[in-house]
Amino acid sequence: MTISLALRGVQKRYAGKEVLRGVDAEIPAGEIFGVVGPSGVGKTTVLRLLDLLETPDAGEIHYRGRAVRRGSLESLEQRRRMAMIMQNPTTFRATVFENVAYGLWLRGVSEEDIRGRAFAALDFVGLLERAQEPAAQLSGGEQQRVAFARAAVLRPEVLFLDEFTSNLDPANVRLLEEATKRYRKETGATVVIVTHNLFQAKRLADRVGLLLDGRFIEVAPTHTFFENPSRPETRAFLSGEMAY
């Protein structure tokens, strides 16, 4: 089993408040790993650290067995193997096609390749017909699908999904979840998903981790996590008895 991502004793503080207190986790290549936990517990921080958008105060982020630091020479190369879809769809002031092509332009891909890959990615999320429309004119769900296509077109080895379907209608939620599963199946990519929606974690993840008090309290295969959790905190969280 190849370990794709690992967090080793990762700590992070914001304005003096300790958010992560030594997070340890290993995520095998090709796995969909779900991160659940109460609000404000640091789930998004874990994703941002893994995506090298932030630097841990202590501890290390490992990618394929090697520690990578934000700002290091290899970090750009590393970041280009990953992509994140954030909670709120953020599109560039450009057409749908140009949004999807953005990452490919950054990488110096030829115009011909860009056209082929961007149109295929738009087809993947059912937005091929809208390619020439301004992205800002799309609905929230459609903009999130653009964001998915914009990330998927880069064929990242690791895909981070941060509450990527919250506030979306059920049809778009289903479409994006199906797209995530298809993307993993077709590329073998590792997917880390942060979600408040336990049903979504159940539907998508191979393993789930509960983040609490700045560390993973329990990490287990999805079925075990939901049906037979080992920790009382997990049982309390799943049953809604945990006050936070």
Next chain:
Amino acid sequence: MIDWSAVAQIVALTLLVAGTSTLIGAVLGVPAGAFVALKKFRGRNFVRTLAFTFYGFPPVLAGLLVYLVLSRSGPLGFLGWLFTPIGMIVAQSLLVVPIVMGVTISAVMAVEKRLHDTALTLGADERQWRATAIHEARIGVLTAVMVGFGRAVSEVGAVLIVGGNIAGQTRVLTTVIVLETSAAHYLEATIFGVILFILAFAIFAVLQRLQREGAV
């Protein structure tokens, strides 16, 4: 009786002085504003506050400063720019640059907040991110230039002091309105006022059209 050839010359000089000041404001203010918005450095907040403070910089004070610098006994007196259109452009640029810079800072920072992480997670390096941010802020940057032009074309204190309102040489629409009003030539002053308004309206209409075209 209005001398229309003199009016045409005043209009042309008004456009030349305000237009050149705006151009200088854009050339200096846009990159400076983008730099302040995108680069974290010591004293960044101070520079931002300074730029915003200069929004309200009194034109007469700018005129006085430029007058002292360009006067015969001043450090740049040897240039002979006092009471010339060049001196007026220098004075107006002093007013326009901080405005263009300040509005650009706001426009680019708004983009930074919204899109920085998205661009980075899609693989942008710092240089590519800066280009993206300026491109995304293009509507705001054009607004900055429009506000700068508005400041320049409507300004009277600085050009009056530095230019001297010399007929046929440094007389612009705002200074001729002051002159005609002080001479109780209200009809002439009003006509010049209407011309100034139409001129500004026409230029802003063109700039607004450009803004709409850039707003994909």
